[in-house]
Amino acid sequence: MPSSLRIAIVGGGIGGLTAALALRARGLEVAVFEQAEALREIGAGVSIHPNAARLLRRIGLEDQLQRIGSPISGIALRTSHGEPITTPAGPATPAFSKDDQGYNVHRASFLNLIFDALPKGMVTLGHRCIQLSEQADRVHLSFANGASAEADVVIGADGIRSVVQREIGLQSCPTSERIMAYRGLIPAERLPWASNLKDPALWLGSGRSFLLYPVARGRLINMVAFVPTDTDSDESWSAPGDLKALAAEYAGWDQPVQDTINSLEETFRWGIYDRAPLPYWSTGRIALMGDAAHPMVPHIGQGAGQSIEDGFTLAVLLERCPSDKVADRLRLYEAIRLERTSKVQALARAAGKLYRSEHDDPSEKAARLREWMAQGVWIFAHDAERAAVDALAEFGRRG
């Protein structure tokens, strides 16, 4: 019998909207409440690696992803002076399979793609959730504009400053990584050499790294430049940065690095903060997902991917779930996902330390990178839907 559960998602970012798609694909009734008055995204890239892309393909988004995405088949590593970094054991990263493609995408195009795939009226804008009140058989949601709603399940997809997290008695404490990132997007025609840039390119220097990757099928180049800082920068994705300060950070680096910086019209400063895994993600009928549940440092590009896995996991577990079993299913969700995302958070943290380590010997850095990339295969190979189906079957067997 199809489930009659009404599911409210707080937050219409990448996590919330893909969860809505996944839940709806399994016949659940979904309403998304987003605080912004209009769906806006900053101009920046985001990675959708194979672990997330395969889930999106399965619900019919293959063509759309191909239309907006730049396929990822590996990563090219260079020293700050431009010499390719390799290891005696071969390239520093594994080759990605063409049959199981991941993509780098422009955030706004990706968000529009998901939004357009949802039925009209499923997302209600201008609704900032301020309070939740959980009863035995439902949850009441209150919004800053005076509106209210009720649902059988509430999913908190409201990002790093999550109100839902607070409402279930949690508080996550950010600690600064003592680095910040300058970000920017450059039209590819301004960088003649960029027509050859198919895969991400990462320059590694002492204490700094510089990442470029194409998005929008190569029409734009996304830049993320990590530098040390001893001031606590805003954890913001839109705070303006200083182009001269950025150029000074990379003085003397490889020419494409300097050309990229010189071609920017604007840059943004992003303070990088880490958070320890939360002790729990759900209470009764309320659960967290995405950055509200497991914010992570950006060094392996899994923030969006893990939030997409969360949504598809929830969809499997809530499909045909009777109302009185919701709490059990959300606990199962937490058990499956908390372990995996904590491991991904740890790997992202370790990768960041490696990128900014002071090793002068690039091949040593590459060897270590190869080591963790080999470990990282478990991230890309994971099938979140299959894992949820297996966990549910096991849960059923145990009664």
Ligand SMILES: Cc1cc2nc3c(=O)[nH]c(=O)nc-3n(C[C@H](O)[C@H](O)[C@H](O)COP(=O)(O)OP(=O)(O)OC[C@H]3O[C@@H](n4cnc5c(N)ncnc54)[C@H](O)[C@@H]3O)c2cc1C
């Ligand atoms: C602009 C931006 C740039 C990013 N860049 C990178 C990057 O370069 N690399 C990387 O690894 N990760 C990046 N991230 C993080 C990555 O996108 C996320 O890890 C991933 O997309 C999962 O996000 P989410 O949907 O859980 O949360 P978010 O993307 O933060 O979305 C949360 C949504 O909830 C809404 N919201 C918040 N509070 C409320 C409320 N009380 N009521 C209703 N709605 C609410 C917000 O307006 C927002 O739309 C970025 C995130 C953002 C927002």
